[in-house]
Structures are given as C-alpha cells and as structure tokens.
Amino acid sequence: MEIVTEKxxxxxxxxxxxxxxxxxxxxxxxxxxxxxEKGEMILLLNFTSLEYISSAxxxxxxxxxxxxxxxxxxxxxxxxxxxxxxxxxxxGFESLFKIFETTEEALKSL
Amino acid sequence: MSKITLPARIENLRRLVQFVSGCARxxxxxxxxxxxxxxxxxxxxxNICRYAYPGGEGDIALRCRRSGxxxxxIEIEDSGIPFDPLSASEPDLRPDIARRAAxxxxxxxxxxxxxxxxxxxxxxxxxxxxxxxxxRRPLDARxxxxxxxxxxxxx
Numbered sequence: 001m002e003i004v005t006e007k008x009x010x011x012x013x014x015x016x017x018x019x020x021x022x023x024x025x026x027x028x029x030x031x032x033x034x035x036x037e038k039g040e041m042i043l044l045l046n047f048t049s050l051e052y053i054s055s056a057x058x059x060x061x062x063x064x065x066x067x068x069x070x071x072x073x074x075x076x077x078x079x080x081x082x083x084x085x086x087x088x089x090x091x092g093f094e095s096l097f098k099i100f101e102t103t104e105e106a107l108k109s110l
Numbered sequence: 111m112s113k114i115t116l117p118a119r120i121e122n123l124r125r126l127v128q129f130v131s132g133c134a135r136x137x138x139x140x141x142x143x144x145x146x147x148x149x150x151x152x153x154x155x156x157n158i159c160r161y162a163y164p165g166g167e168g169d170i171a172l173r174c175r176r177s178g179x180x181x182x183x184i185e186i187e188d189s190g191i192p193f194d195p196l197s198a199s200e201p202d203l204r205p206d207i208a209r210r211a212a213x214x215x216x217x218x219x220x221x222x223x224x225x226x227x228x229x230x231x232x233x234x235x236x237x238x239x240x241x242x243x244x245x246r247r248p249l250d251a252r253x254x255x256x257x258x259x260x261x262x263x264x265x
Contacts, residue, residue: 054149054152054156054219055216055218059212059213062207065207069208083142083145086146091201091203091215091219092205
C-alpha cells in the first residue's frame with residue numbers, strides 16, 4: 001500500500017494505492033490520524049488505485065470518521081471501483097459517506 | 111487436493127490468502143470472483159490469527175479441492191479455542207458514523223462472498239468450510255436463476 005497526499009485549498013486529497021488489508025490497515029489508519037493531528041479537517045480519499053479493502057480497512061475508516069466527526073470535520077471518497085465499490089455497498093458504507101465518481105466532482109462539492 | 115500449513119500469524123496472512131486465490135485462479139475463476147474469495151479467506155484467517163490461540167501459538171491449515179464441475183471447497187482449520195464464527199450476531203449497518211459500532215463486518219463479508227459457509231468442531235479443531243462457485247450468488251439462487259433464464263428462453 002502507498003499513500004500520497006496533496007494539499008488542496010479546502011481539503012487534503014489522500015490517494016491510496018494497492019491493498020488495505022489486515023496487514024496494511026494500521027499504517028493506513030496512522031497516516032490519516034497524523035493528518036488530523038496536523039489540523040486537517042476534510043479528508044478526500046481518492047481510491048482510484050485501490051484494488052482491495054477488507055473489514056480491517058473498513059474498521060480503520062470508521063475509526064477515523066468518528067474522530068473527524070467529533071471535531072466537526074469530514075471524510076469524502078472518490079474513484080471507488082470494482083471490489084472496493086462492492087465492499088462499500090455491501091457493508092453500508094455508501095450511506096455513511098459522500099462518495100463521488102472522481103476527485104474533481106468531490107472537490108466541486110466543497 | 112492442495113494444502114498448506116503455517117503458524118497463525120498476521121505476517122503469514124498474505125501467503126495463506128495467496129494460496130486460496132491460487133486455487134481459484136487454477137480453476138479458471140475470474141479475477142473479480144478470485145478477489146471476493148480472497149476477501150472471505152482474509153476475514154476468516156485474520157480471526158484465527160487474532161483470537162484462536164490466546165497467549166500461545168498454533169497453526170492454520172488450509173485445504174482446497176475441486177468439487178463437481180466448477181465448485182471449490184476450501185477448509186480452514188485451527189486447533190485453537192472452540193469458536194464458531196457463524197454464531198456472531200449481525201453487524202451494525204446503521205447509517206450513522208457516530209453511533210455505528212465497528213465490529214462484526216468480517217463474518218458478514220464472508221457470508222456475502224462465498225456461496226456456502228459451514229462450521230464444525232472436530233475433536234480439538236475448528237473447521238470452517240467455504241463452498242464457492244464461479245459466481246457469487248447462493249447456490250440455490252443459482253438454480254433458481256438457471257430455471258428463470260430457461261423460462262425466459264422458452265417464453
């Protein structure tokens with residue numbers, strides 16, 4: 001798994017590549033928690049290059065979302081595809097978060 | 111039949127999961143179906159790594175074999191404390207970030223991704239069996255689907 005962040009005007013875009021599984025989810029969660037600690041309030045997760053996510057990754061996302069919510073921040077998602085999109089749908093994450101086709105659309109919504 | 115036995119540790123997770131996806135690919139399953147089976151396997155394997163051997167060490171044994179024309183039977187075995195993952199309650203799927211509880215999604219995803227899942231306690235072993243086919247829908251529904259497609263064809 002690789003995480004690349006890009007600071008935008010109203011949010012930080014976090015692009016995740018590869019797999020978020022039980023092996024990589026602690027690093028994923030730590031990476032996002034560090035951004036929140038630095039004061040980021042709106043995280044836009046770009047999952048265009050994310051191939052796979054398991055319940056360990058969903059648990060990390062929920063934990064981070066709870067932290068952000070308590071600070072009145074939020075998490076948006078863009079570019080979900082294939083298996084990742086399916087897992088979001090099955091586990092009800094589609095109704096928990098705002099999800100956009102592309103990062104451009106997500107940025108426009110802010 | 112192919113099999114692999116490794117210590118139940120998270121650092122072995124990838125190798126174990128790859129063994130399962132290798133079996134699915136070997137049977138000619140599509141990449142997307144293989145991915146779903148991989149996910150179910152990860153969920154079951156992680157549970158064993160984390161909870162089967164409290165305060166100790168033990169193994170996970172994986173066995174894959176073909177059944178019939180295109181099904182695969184995957185058995186995941188440990189000698190840890192008795193645990194029936196299928197007894198877990200349904201996860202919290204409420205659309206509310208603040209209130210939603212985090213647990214239980216692993217078993218839920220297994221149920222969604224494999225065609226059938228069974229648990230048995232055999233002497234001192236937990237054995238979780240997945241029966242998978244090239245399509246995700248439950249095996250019974252597949253028959254229904256075949257019937258309804260036939261119906262449409264003849265109509």
